[in-house]
Amino acid sequence: MRPNTLEPLARAGAFAPDEQESVYKAIKTRRDVRSEFLPDAVPDEVIRRLLDAAHHAPSVGFMQPWNFVVVKDDAVKTAVWEAFNRANLEAAEMFSGEQQATYRSLKLEGIRTAPLGLCVTCNPDRCGDVVLGRTHNARMDSYSTVCAIQNLWLAARAEGIGVGWVSIFREDELKHILGVPERIEIVAWLCIGYVDRFYSEPELAVKGWRQRLPLEELVFSDHWGERDPEFASSIAAAAEVPPRPGS
Template sequence: MPNTSALAQAAPFSESERDAVYKAIYTRRDVRDQFLPEPLPNEVLLRLLDAAHHAPSVGFVQPWNFIVIRSSADRERIWKAFSGANEEAAAMFSGERQSTYQSLKLEGIRKAPVNICVTCDRTRGGDVVLGRTHNKSMDLYSTVCAIQNLWLAARAEGVGMGWVSIFHDADLKRILAIPDRIEIVGYLCLGYVDQLYERPELEVKGWNQRALLDDLIFDGKWQGDP
């Protein structure tokens, strides 16, 4: 029998509370270069990390770690690693697509006052983890949930966040002294912003547009490509 003393009421939020949750979801943006130089107070950063730490995790193993990078010298080293990978990425596109890619301003690493590397320790919890017995990627998915928690909390705090994915993991591991067994899941740039795009930047700049939800919902079984 469950310990009923450990249970809490599951009443719905008030209308204003519910609206605030949806506002954070719908106005969250990936910030690339709009960061202000204003420092991010430690108490705000700790609230964001605590929100991340309260994400669901498979087997409750909490596989994440958060490497907080504030040093401008360290961020410059990381930016150089990013810059090399970004040139490689640009070469993968051609024509107008390449020009659009190169026009995107990706300066968050140097402009944001705080960078965070989010990692996943895939050995945490031992060889057999509840909920990961048949899907070995569940610890990675759990860590992504932590990043989403942080992102939504940042939006509620008026803090912008950008997720940088254009790296060679080996470069980041060398710079940040990350052991080989540790998986890098996300590199995040955080800082205050005074403006956000009303729609995702890549939609505004014509890279892609949001798919229609109706095209992505299948009833009962797979119904072909949307």
């Protein structure tokens, strides 16, 4: 978490220090949940709050290209899991040796165990052919939809609700199951539900798949590949600051 500070609020609109801590806490303790879902139903009022948080995401040209398919039906979730499983078996064959063994040991989805599934889509035609801000990058509508997913994910973490993003499937199969039109892009299938715990670190780090890269190695100054040694050192030093008590 951020180091403690006694500096007064000096910027218009800045949150109070404890409110800032809550935002950073949600960001740093957010997890991609795979196997810790409880069977408890998520109340509709909570689902509404999460969707409202998603709907308040920024979007290029204010096009708001997202739609949300809320799935509670077990038969639909089973069909989605079967599509995932076919793709997952193919994915496993793309790795080799010890990495393949580690991949096969991971539970990469909670499609059938999470009480709620959410398909998040992107409609590229919502604002017509020419969209403010998308004139030179056709993917900006998809990127906007990802912002909506992140908003929902952080709100869910604040509510004590786990979210798992499933990306291993063939899009045409998922469209067929859910009746999604051809022109609509499926951006994510999210598994959502209360959990028995949140890992203290990302699950893939805990289970040895990958570790978080040092931030100072990823930040350049003015030009690609150029680093400001003093700034890099300050980033590294900040990473070593222990969290505030109770955060």
